[in-house]
Amino acid sequence: MSGRPQFDESIVIAAAIDVFKQRGFAAASISDLTEATGLSRSSLYQRFGDKDGLFREVLAAYTERVLQRMNSAQSGTARGRMEATLHAFISDGSSKIAGCLIARSCSEIPELSDGGTAAARKGASIQREFLANIVRQGIATGELAKDTDVDAMAWHYLGVLQAVSNFPKAGAGEAVIKRMIDVAMLAWPAPATN
Amino acid sequence: MSGRPQFDESIVIAAAIDVFKQRGFAAASISDLTEATGLSRSSLYQRFGDKDGLFREVLAAYTERVLQRMNSAQSGTARGRMEATLHAFISDGSSKIAGCLIARSCSEIPELSDGGTAAARKGASIQREFLANIVRQGIATGELAKDTDVDAMAWHYLGVLQAVSNFPKAGAGEAVIKRMIDVAMLAWPAPATN
DNA sequence: TGATTGTTGGAACGATCGGTCCATGATGTC
DNA sequence: GACATCATGGACCGATCGTTCCAACAATCA
Numbered sequence: 001m002s003g004r005p006q007f008d009e010s011i012v013i014a015a016a017i018d019v020f021k022q023r024g025f026a027a028a029s030i031s032d033l034t035e036a037t038g039l040s041r042s043s044l045y046q047r048f049g050d051k052d053g054l055f056r057e058v059l060a061a062y063t064e065r066v067l068q069r070m071n072s073a074q075s076g077t078a079r080g081r082m083e084a085t086l087h088a089f090i091s092d093g094s095s096k097i098a099g100c101l102i103a104r105s106c107s108e109i110p111e112l113s114d115g116g117t118a119a120a121r122k123g124a125s126i127q128r129e130f131l132a133n134i135v136r137q138g139i140a141t142g143e144l145a146k147d148t149d150v151d152a153m154a155w156h157y158l159g160v161l162q163a164v165s166n167f168p169k170a171g172a173g174e175a176v177i178k179r180m181i182d183v184a185m186l187a188w189p190a191p192a193t194n
Numbered sequence: 195m196s197g198r199p200q201f202d203e204s205i206v207i208a209a210a211i212d213v214f215k216q217r218g219f220a221a222a223s224i225s226d227l228t229e230a231t232g233l234s235r236s237s238l239y240q241r242f243g244d245k246d247g248l249f250r251e252v253l254a255a256y257t258e259r260v261l262q263r264m265n266s267a268q269s270g271t272a273r274g275r276m277e278a279t280l281h282a283f284i285s286d287g288s289s290k291i292a293g294c295l296i297a298r299s300c301s302e303i304p305e306l307s308d309g310g311t312a313a314a315r316k317g318a319s320i321q322r323e324f325l326a327n328i329v330r331q332g333i334a335t336g337e338l339a340k341d342t343d344v345d346a347m348a349w350h351y352l353g354v355l356q357a358v359s360n361f362p363k364a365g366a367g368e369a370v371i372k373r374m375i376d377v378a379m380l381a382w383p384a385p386a387t388n
Numbered sequence: 389t390g391a392t393t394g395t396t397g398g399a400a401c402g403a404t405c406g407g408t409c410c411a412t413g414a415t416g417t418c
Numbered sequence: 419g420a421c422a423t424c425a426t427g428g429a430c431c432g433a434t435c436g437t438t439c440c441a442a443c444a445a446t447c448a
Contacts, residue, residue: 159353163356167353171315180353187381223404237426
Protein backbone atom coordinates (compact mmCIF):
# COMPACT_ATOMS: atom_id res chain seq x y z
CA MET A 1 0.00 0.00 0.00
CA SER A 2 2.56 2.52 -0.96
CA GLY A 3 4.31 4.18 -3.84
CA ARG A 4 6.54 1.23 -4.67
CA PRO A 5 5.64 -2.39 -5.44
CA GLN A 6 5.34 -4.48 -2.31
CA PHE A 7 6.25 -7.81 -3.81
CA ASP A 8 9.34 -9.70 -4.85
CA GLU A 9 8.82 -10.44 -8.51
CA SER A 10 10.89 -13.60 -8.60
CA ILE A 11 8.94 -15.05 -5.70
CA VAL A 12 5.70 -14.19 -7.45
CA ILE A 13 6.86 -15.91 -10.61
CA ALA A 14 8.02 -18.94 -8.69
CA ALA A 15 4.66 -19.29 -7.00
CA ALA A 16 2.81 -18.84 -10.28
CA ILE A 17 4.99 -21.51 -11.88
CA ASP A 18 3.80 -24.00 -9.32
CA VAL A 19 0.16 -23.08 -9.91
CA PHE A 20 0.41 -23.43 -13.68
CA LYS A 21 2.40 -26.63 -13.33
CA GLN A 22 -0.23 -28.19 -11.17
CA ARG A 23 -3.39 -26.86 -12.77
CA GLY A 24 -2.38 -26.01 -16.30
CA PHE A 25 -3.22 -22.71 -17.92
CA ALA A 26 -6.94 -23.12 -18.46
CA ALA A 27 -7.76 -24.50 -15.03
CA ALA A 28 -5.60 -22.09 -13.08
CA SER A 29 -7.89 -19.36 -11.85
CA ILE A 30 -6.97 -15.82 -10.96
CA SER A 31 -7.93 -16.62 -7.40
CA ASP A 32 -5.48 -19.51 -7.37
CA LEU A 33 -2.79 -17.20 -8.63
CA THR A 34 -3.43 -14.33 -6.23
CA GLU A 35 -3.61 -16.75 -3.34
CA ALA A 36 -0.36 -18.48 -4.26
CA THR A 37 1.55 -15.34 -5.12
CA GLY A 38 0.18 -13.12 -2.39
CA LEU A 39 -0.56 -10.43 -4.95
CA SER A 40 -3.89 -8.70 -5.03
CA ARG A 41 -5.92 -8.84 -8.19
CA SER A 42 -5.11 -5.20 -8.87
CA SER A 43 -1.37 -5.69 -8.61
CA LEU A 44 -1.45 -8.79 -10.72
CA TYR A 45 -3.33 -7.09 -13.53
CA GLN A 46 -1.28 -3.91 -13.16
CA ARG A 47 1.96 -5.80 -13.51
CA PHE A 48 1.09 -8.51 -16.01
CA GLY A 49 -1.85 -7.13 -17.95
CA ASP A 50 -3.94 -10.26 -17.87
CA LYS A 51 -3.80 -13.97 -17.17
CA ASP A 52 -2.25 -14.63 -20.52
CA GLY A 53 0.48 -12.06 -19.94
CA LEU A 54 1.34 -13.60 -16.63
CA PHE A 55 1.41 -17.02 -18.22
CA ARG A 56 3.77 -15.90 -20.94
CA GLU A 57 6.16 -14.36 -18.44
CA VAL A 58 5.94 -17.41 -16.22
CA LEU A 59 6.70 -19.70 -19.11
CA ALA A 60 9.66 -17.61 -20.17
CA ALA A 61 11.03 -17.54 -16.63
CA TYR A 62 10.49 -21.26 -16.28
CA THR A 63 12.32 -21.90 -19.53
CA GLU A 64 15.26 -19.87 -18.30
CA ARG A 65 15.26 -21.69 -15.01
CA VAL A 66 15.12 -25.07 -16.70
CA LEU A 67 17.99 -24.11 -18.95
CA GLN A 68 20.07 -23.27 -15.91
CA ARG A 69 19.27 -26.61 -14.38
CA MET A 70 20.32 -28.33 -17.60
CA ASN A 71 23.49 -26.28 -17.68
CA SER A 72 24.48 -27.46 -14.23
CA ALA A 73 25.73 -30.71 -15.71
CA GLN A 74 28.28 -29.48 -18.20
CA SER A 75 31.45 -31.43 -17.66
CA GLY A 76 32.48 -34.85 -18.87
CA THR A 77 31.77 -36.64 -22.10
CA ALA A 78 28.81 -35.70 -24.24
CA ARG A 79 27.21 -38.97 -23.34
CA GLY A 80 27.69 -38.23 -19.66
CA ARG A 81 26.21 -34.79 -20.10
CA MET A 82 23.14 -36.18 -21.81
CA GLU A 83 22.68 -38.70 -19.07
CA ALA A 84 23.13 -36.07 -16.37
CA THR A 85 20.69 -33.76 -18.10
CA LEU A 86 18.03 -36.42 -18.07
CA HIS A 87 18.73 -37.22 -14.44
CA ALA A 88 18.30 -33.55 -13.60
CA PHE A 89 14.62 -33.89 -14.42
CA ILE A 90 13.92 -36.68 -12.00
CA SER A 91 11.49 -35.17 -9.53
CA ASP A 92 12.87 -34.68 -6.07
CA GLY A 93 10.22 -36.91 -4.59
CA SER A 94 9.79 -34.10 -2.09
CA SER A 95 6.92 -31.63 -2.06
CA LYS A 96 7.78 -30.37 -5.53
CA ILE A 97 5.06 -30.65 -8.11
CA ALA A 98 5.89 -33.19 -10.76
CA GLY A 99 5.92 -32.47 -14.45
CA CYS A 100 7.57 -30.04 -16.80
CA LEU A 101 5.61 -26.85 -17.41
CA ILE A 102 6.87 -26.65 -20.98
CA ALA A 103 5.67 -30.13 -21.81
CA ARG A 104 2.38 -29.53 -20.10
CA SER A 105 1.91 -26.28 -21.98
CA CYS A 106 2.71 -27.92 -25.29
CA SER A 107 -0.01 -30.48 -24.75
CA GLU A 108 -2.33 -27.61 -23.90
CA ILE A 109 -1.45 -25.63 -27.01
CA PRO A 110 -4.90 -25.88 -28.61
CA GLU A 111 -6.18 -23.93 -25.59
CA LEU A 112 -3.53 -21.25 -25.59
CA SER A 113 -3.40 -17.83 -27.16
CA ASP A 114 -0.97 -17.17 -29.96
CA GLY A 115 1.46 -15.67 -27.48
CA GLY A 116 1.11 -18.59 -25.11
CA THR A 117 1.58 -21.05 -27.95
CA ALA A 118 4.70 -19.23 -29.07
CA ALA A 119 6.11 -19.25 -25.54
CA ALA A 120 5.44 -22.96 -25.16
CA ARG A 121 6.97 -23.80 -28.53
CA LYS A 122 9.93 -21.60 -27.80
CA GLY A 123 10.52 -23.35 -24.48
CA ALA A 124 10.44 -26.75 -26.12
CA SER A 125 12.65 -25.46 -28.88
CA ILE A 126 15.23 -24.19 -26.42
CA GLN A 127 15.27 -27.48 -24.57
CA ARG A 128 15.64 -29.32 -27.84
CA GLU A 129 18.44 -27.07 -29.00
CA PHE A 130 20.26 -27.69 -25.76
CA LEU A 131 20.00 -31.43 -26.28
CA ALA A 132 21.04 -31.02 -29.91
CA ASN A 133 24.16 -29.22 -28.79
CA ILE A 134 25.12 -32.13 -26.58
CA VAL A 135 24.71 -34.41 -29.57
CA ARG A 136 26.82 -32.07 -31.68
CA GLN A 137 29.50 -32.12 -29.02
CA GLY A 138 29.38 -35.91 -29.17
CA ILE A 139 29.96 -35.78 -32.90
CA ALA A 140 32.78 -33.28 -32.50
CA THR A 141 34.57 -35.40 -29.93
CA GLY A 142 34.15 -38.52 -31.99
CA GLU A 143 31.80 -40.18 -29.54
CA LEU A 144 29.13 -40.24 -32.22
CA ALA A 145 29.35 -40.96 -35.92
CA LYS A 146 29.54 -37.93 -38.16
CA ASP A 147 26.30 -38.80 -39.92
CA THR A 148 24.33 -38.95 -36.68
CA ASP A 149 20.85 -37.48 -37.10
CA VAL A 150 21.13 -34.55 -34.71
CA ASP A 151 17.52 -33.39 -34.96
CA ALA A 152 15.99 -36.81 -34.53
CA MET A 153 18.33 -37.52 -31.63
CA ALA A 154 17.35 -34.24 -29.96
CA TRP A 155 13.64 -34.90 -30.40
CA HIS A 156 14.08 -38.36 -28.98
CA TYR A 157 15.81 -37.19 -25.86
CA LEU A 158 13.32 -34.39 -25.48
CA GLY A 159 10.65 -37.06 -25.40
CA VAL A 160 12.59 -38.96 -22.77
CA LEU A 161 13.08 -35.80 -20.76
CA GLN A 162 9.37 -35.10 -20.76
CA ALA A 163 8.69 -38.69 -19.84
CA VAL A 164 11.08 -38.42 -16.90
CA SER A 165 9.18 -35.35 -15.75
CA ASN A 166 5.69 -36.63 -16.24
CA PHE A 167 5.77 -40.32 -15.48
CA PRO A 168 5.73 -39.91 -11.73
CA LYS A 169 2.15 -38.72 -12.19
CA ALA A 170 1.39 -41.92 -14.06
CA GLY A 171 2.71 -43.94 -11.16
CA ALA A 172 6.35 -44.52 -12.02
CA GLY A 173 8.77 -44.64 -9.09
CA GLU A 174 12.17 -43.03 -9.08
CA ALA A 175 13.95 -46.35 -9.50
CA VAL A 176 12.20 -47.40 -12.68
CA ILE A 177 12.65 -43.93 -14.12
CA LYS A 178 16.38 -44.20 -13.64
CA ARG A 179 16.36 -47.54 -15.38
CA MET A 180 14.27 -46.02 -18.14
CA ILE A 181 17.03 -43.46 -18.64
CA ASP A 182 19.48 -46.32 -18.93
CA VAL A 183 17.35 -47.80 -21.68
CA ALA A 184 17.09 -44.45 -23.43
CA MET A 185 20.86 -44.13 -23.35
CA LEU A 186 21.10 -47.36 -25.33
CA ALA A 187 20.10 -45.21 -28.28
CA TRP A 188 23.41 -43.44 -27.75
CA PRO A 189 26.11 -45.76 -29.06
CA ALA A 190 28.32 -47.06 -26.29
CA PRO A 191 31.57 -45.10 -25.96
CA ALA A 192 33.81 -48.08 -25.49
CA THR A 193 35.08 -49.90 -28.54
CA ASN A 194 35.26 -47.07 -31.08
CA MET B 195 -37.85 -37.06 -28.67
CA SER B 196 -39.45 -40.31 -27.86
CA GLY B 197 -39.34 -43.36 -25.67
CA ARG B 198 -36.02 -44.63 -26.96
CA PRO B 199 -32.61 -42.91 -27.13
CA GLN B 200 -32.14 -40.93 -30.29
CA PHE B 201 -28.40 -41.08 -30.46
CA ASP B 202 -25.72 -43.54 -31.51
CA GLU B 203 -23.61 -43.99 -28.43
CA SER B 204 -20.39 -44.80 -30.27
CA ILE B 205 -20.70 -41.64 -32.32
CA VAL B 206 -21.31 -39.64 -29.17
CA ILE B 207 -18.23 -41.12 -27.55
CA ALA B 208 -16.16 -40.50 -30.65
CA ALA B 209 -17.19 -36.86 -30.71
CA ALA B 210 -16.50 -36.46 -27.01
CA ILE B 211 -13.06 -38.00 -27.45
CA ASP B 212 -12.18 -35.27 -29.88
CA VAL B 213 -13.38 -32.56 -27.53
CA PHE B 214 -11.42 -33.88 -24.57
CA LYS B 215 -8.39 -34.46 -26.75
CA GLN B 216 -8.39 -30.91 -27.94
CA ARG B 217 -9.46 -29.07 -24.81
CA GLY B 218 -8.51 -31.40 -21.99
CA PHE B 219 -10.89 -32.29 -19.21
CA ALA B 220 -10.95 -29.04 -17.28
CA ALA B 221 -11.35 -26.74 -20.24
CA ALA B 222 -13.94 -28.83 -22.06
CA SER B 223 -17.30 -27.30 -21.24
CA ILE B 224 -20.65 -29.03 -21.24
CA SER B 225 -21.65 -26.75 -24.08
CA ASP B 226 -18.65 -27.93 -26.09
CA LEU B 227 -19.67 -31.50 -25.46
CA THR B 228 -23.35 -31.12 -26.28
CA GLU B 229 -22.49 -29.21 -29.40
CA ALA B 230 -19.97 -31.79 -30.60
CA THR B 231 -22.02 -34.83 -29.70
CA GLY B 232 -25.39 -33.46 -30.71
CA LEU B 233 -26.84 -34.54 -27.38
CA SER B 234 -28.93 -32.22 -25.30
CA ARG B 235 -27.81 -31.43 -21.79
CA SER B 236 -30.59 -33.58 -20.43
CA SER B 237 -29.61 -36.62 -22.42
CA LEU B 238 -25.98 -36.20 -21.60
CA TYR B 239 -26.63 -36.02 -17.88
CA GLN B 240 -29.22 -38.78 -18.05
CA ARG B 241 -26.83 -41.15 -19.75
CA PHE B 242 -23.50 -40.27 -18.14
CA GLY B 243 -24.42 -38.75 -14.79
CA ASP B 244 -22.04 -35.84 -14.95
CA LYS B 245 -19.05 -34.49 -16.81
CA ASP B 246 -16.74 -36.73 -14.85
CA GLY B 247 -18.79 -39.81 -15.69
CA LEU B 248 -18.68 -38.97 -19.35
CA PHE B 249 -14.96 -38.40 -19.14
CA ARG B 250 -14.36 -41.77 -17.51
CA GLU B 251 -16.37 -43.59 -20.15
CA VAL B 252 -14.66 -41.64 -22.89
CA LEU B 253 -11.25 -42.46 -21.52
CA ALA B 254 -12.12 -46.14 -21.24
CA ALA B 255 -13.45 -46.23 -24.79
CA TYR B 256 -10.40 -44.38 -26.05
CA THR B 257 -8.12 -46.85 -24.30
CA GLU B 258 -9.91 -49.72 -25.94
CA ARG B 259 -9.72 -48.05 -29.31
CA VAL B 260 -6.02 -47.33 -28.91
CA LEU B 261 -5.40 -50.91 -27.93
CA GLN B 262 -7.07 -52.06 -31.12
CA ARG B 263 -4.91 -49.75 -33.13
CA MET B 264 -1.83 -51.14 -31.44
CA ASN B 265 -3.03 -54.67 -32.06
CA SER B 266 -3.31 -54.03 -35.77
CA ALA B 267 0.43 -54.50 -36.10
CA GLN B 268 0.91 -57.97 -34.72
CA SER B 269 2.94 -59.93 -37.17
CA GLY B 270 6.67 -60.12 -37.71
CA THR B 271 9.52 -59.90 -35.27
CA ALA B 272 9.07 -58.31 -31.88
CA ARG B 273 11.30 -55.50 -33.01
CA GLY B 274 9.16 -54.97 -36.06
CA ARG B 275 6.03 -54.97 -33.94
CA MET B 276 7.44 -52.34 -31.64
CA GLU B 277 8.41 -50.20 -34.56
CA ALA B 278 5.01 -50.61 -36.18
CA THR B 279 3.26 -49.79 -32.92
CA LEU B 280 5.12 -46.52 -32.66
CA HIS B 281 4.39 -45.72 -36.27
CA ALA B 282 0.70 -46.30 -35.61
CA PHE B 283 0.71 -43.19 -33.44
CA ILE B 284 1.98 -40.85 -36.07
CA SER B 285 -0.83 -38.41 -36.62
CA ASP B 286 -2.54 -38.66 -39.97
CA GLY B 287 -1.67 -35.08 -40.77
CA SER B 288 -5.31 -34.83 -41.78
CA SER B 289 -8.02 -33.10 -39.78
CA LYS B 290 -7.49 -35.43 -36.84
CA ILE B 291 -6.62 -33.78 -33.58
CA ALA B 292 -3.08 -34.52 -32.53
CA GLY B 293 -2.12 -35.98 -29.20
CA CYS B 294 -2.94 -39.02 -27.15
CA LEU B 295 -5.85 -38.55 -24.77
CA ILE B 296 -4.28 -40.88 -22.24
CA ALA B 297 -1.04 -38.94 -22.15
CA ARG B 298 -2.90 -35.67 -21.98
CA SER B 299 -5.05 -36.95 -19.14
CA CYS B 300 -2.03 -38.18 -17.23
CA SER B 301 -0.49 -34.73 -17.33
CA GLU B 302 -3.81 -33.37 -16.13
CA ILE B 303 -4.07 -35.82 -13.24
CA PRO B 304 -3.77 -33.20 -10.48
CA GLU B 305 -7.03 -31.76 -11.84
CA LEU B 306 -8.94 -35.00 -12.14
CA SER B 307 -11.26 -36.78 -9.77
CA ASP B 308 -10.21 -40.07 -8.24
CA GLY B 309 -12.16 -41.91 -10.90
CA GLY B 310 -10.66 -39.87 -13.68
CA THR B 311 -7.18 -40.36 -12.29
CA ALA B 312 -7.75 -44.10 -12.10
CA ALA B 313 -8.99 -44.21 -15.70
CA ALA B 314 -5.98 -42.23 -16.91
CA ARG B 315 -3.54 -44.39 -14.99
CA LYS B 316 -5.27 -47.53 -16.19
CA GLY B 317 -5.02 -46.37 -19.79
CA ALA B 318 -1.33 -45.69 -19.47
CA SER B 319 -0.89 -48.97 -17.69
CA ILE B 320 -2.61 -50.89 -20.48
CA GLN B 321 -0.49 -49.20 -23.11
CA ARG B 322 2.62 -49.99 -21.11
CA GLU B 323 1.63 -53.58 -20.60
CA PHE B 324 1.11 -53.94 -24.33
CA LEU B 325 4.59 -52.62 -24.98
CA ALA B 326 5.98 -54.85 -22.25
CA ASN B 327 4.47 -57.85 -23.95
CA ILE B 328 6.26 -57.00 -27.15
CA VAL B 329 9.49 -56.86 -25.21
CA ARG B 330 8.71 -60.18 -23.58
CA GLN B 331 8.10 -61.66 -27.00
CA GLY B 332 11.47 -60.34 -28.03
CA ILE B 333 13.08 -62.11 -25.11
CA ALA B 334 11.20 -65.31 -25.86
CA THR B 335 12.29 -65.34 -29.48
CA GLY B 336 15.86 -64.57 -28.57
CA GLU B 337 15.84 -61.13 -30.14
CA LEU B 338 16.57 -59.65 -26.76
CA ALA B 339 18.85 -60.78 -23.97
CA LYS B 340 17.17 -62.70 -21.18
CA ASP B 341 18.10 -60.11 -18.58
CA THR B 342 16.48 -57.28 -20.52
CA ASP B 343 14.76 -54.83 -18.19
CA VAL B 344 11.19 -55.29 -19.37
CA ASP B 345 9.63 -52.56 -17.23
CA ALA B 346 12.20 -49.93 -18.04
CA MET B 347 11.98 -50.82 -21.71
CA ALA B 348 8.18 -50.51 -21.64
CA TRP B 349 8.30 -47.15 -19.89
CA HIS B 350 10.83 -45.91 -22.40
CA TYR B 351 8.76 -46.84 -25.39
CA LEU B 352 5.66 -45.44 -23.73
CA GLY B 353 7.52 -42.16 -23.49
CA VAL B 354 8.41 -42.38 -27.16
CA LEU B 355 4.84 -43.24 -28.04
CA GLN B 356 3.55 -40.19 -26.21
CA ALA B 357 6.20 -38.07 -27.87
CA VAL B 358 5.13 -39.33 -31.28
CA SER B 359 1.58 -38.32 -30.44
CA ASN B 360 2.31 -34.95 -28.93
CA PHE B 361 5.25 -33.54 -30.80
CA PRO B 362 3.25 -32.43 -33.81
CA LYS B 363 1.77 -29.83 -31.49
CA ALA B 364 5.27 -28.68 -30.62
CA GLY B 365 6.03 -28.23 -34.29
CA ALA B 366 7.58 -31.54 -35.33
CA GLY B 367 6.86 -32.68 -38.86
CA GLU B 368 6.03 -36.23 -39.84
CA ALA B 369 9.46 -36.82 -41.31
CA VAL B 370 11.45 -35.95 -38.22
CA ILE B 371 9.09 -37.98 -36.07
CA LYS B 372 9.79 -41.03 -38.19
CA ARG B 373 13.49 -40.44 -37.80
CA MET B 374 12.94 -40.00 -34.07
CA ILE B 375 11.40 -43.46 -34.00
CA ASP B 376 14.50 -44.76 -35.75
CA VAL B 377 16.60 -43.26 -32.98
CA ALA B 378 14.36 -44.74 -30.32
CA MET B 379 14.72 -48.16 -31.91
CA LEU B 380 18.48 -47.90 -31.40
CA ALA B 381 17.65 -48.70 -27.80
CA TRP B 382 16.46 -52.05 -29.09
CA PRO B 383 19.56 -54.09 -29.92
CA ALA B 384 19.91 -54.66 -33.64
CA PRO B 385 18.59 -58.06 -34.74
CA ALA B 386 21.41 -58.87 -37.11
CA THR B 387 24.51 -60.44 -35.67
CA ASN B 388 23.01 -62.55 -32.89
C1' DT C 389 3.30 20.09 5.70
C1' DG C 390 0.67 19.70 1.35
C1' DA C 391 0.39 17.97 -3.19
C1' DT C 392 1.50 14.26 -6.11
C1' DT C 393 2.42 9.61 -7.37
C1' DG C 394 1.33 5.01 -7.91
C1' DT C 395 0.27 0.53 -5.40
C1' DT C 396 -3.14 -1.80 -3.01
C1' DG C 397 -7.58 -4.19 -1.17
C1' DG C 398 -12.00 -5.13 -2.22
C1' DA C 399 -16.42 -4.47 -4.44
C1' DA C 400 -18.55 -5.15 -8.60
C1' DC C 401 -19.20 -6.39 -13.68
C1' DG C 402 -21.18 -9.53 -17.35
C1' DA C 403 -20.20 -14.02 -19.02
C1' DT C 404 -19.89 -18.66 -18.51
C1' DC C 405 -19.38 -22.62 -15.70
C1' DG C 406 -21.49 -27.51 -14.18
C1' DG C 407 -25.74 -29.13 -12.95
C1' DT C 408 -31.03 -29.39 -12.16
C1' DC C 409 -35.69 -29.34 -13.45
C1' DC C 410 -39.99 -29.55 -15.89
C1' DA C 411 -43.22 -29.27 -19.66
C1' DT C 412 -43.26 -31.32 -24.20
C1' DG C 413 -44.15 -34.87 -27.25
C1' DA C 414 -43.26 -39.10 -29.76
C1' DT C 415 -43.30 -44.07 -29.02
C1' DG C 416 -44.87 -48.76 -27.54
C1' DT C 417 -48.48 -51.35 -25.10
C1' DC C 418 -53.05 -52.51 -24.16
C1' DG D 419 -57.63 -44.57 -28.99
C1' DA D 420 -56.20 -43.93 -24.09
C1' DC D 421 -52.44 -44.58 -21.26
C1' DA D 422 -47.84 -44.95 -19.44
C1' DT D 423 -42.98 -44.38 -20.56
C1' DC D 424 -39.04 -41.83 -21.22
C1' DA D 425 -35.79 -39.12 -24.10
C1' DT D 426 -35.69 -34.41 -25.18
C1' DG D 427 -35.26 -29.03 -25.51
C1' DG D 428 -34.71 -25.12 -23.02
C1' DA D 429 -35.25 -22.29 -19.03
C1' DC D 430 -33.07 -21.82 -14.87
C1' DC D 431 -29.90 -22.26 -10.61
C1' DG D 432 -25.95 -20.64 -7.66
C1' DA D 433 -21.09 -20.49 -8.16
C1' DT D 434 -17.12 -19.05 -10.28
C1' DC D 435 -14.77 -17.29 -14.17
C1' DG D 436 -11.52 -13.20 -16.03
C1' DT D 437 -11.59 -8.48 -15.77
C1' DT D 438 -12.52 -3.59 -14.43
C1' DC D 439 -12.87 0.07 -11.37
C1' DC D 440 -12.40 3.05 -7.46
C1' DA D 441 -11.53 4.63 -2.84
C1' DA D 442 -7.89 4.28 0.52
C1' DC D 443 -3.33 4.61 1.52
C1' DA D 444 1.94 5.11 2.12
C1' DA D 445 5.91 7.11 0.11
C1' DT D 446 8.17 10.81 -2.28
C1' DC D 447 9.18 15.57 -3.37
C1' DA D 448 8.43 20.40 -2.82
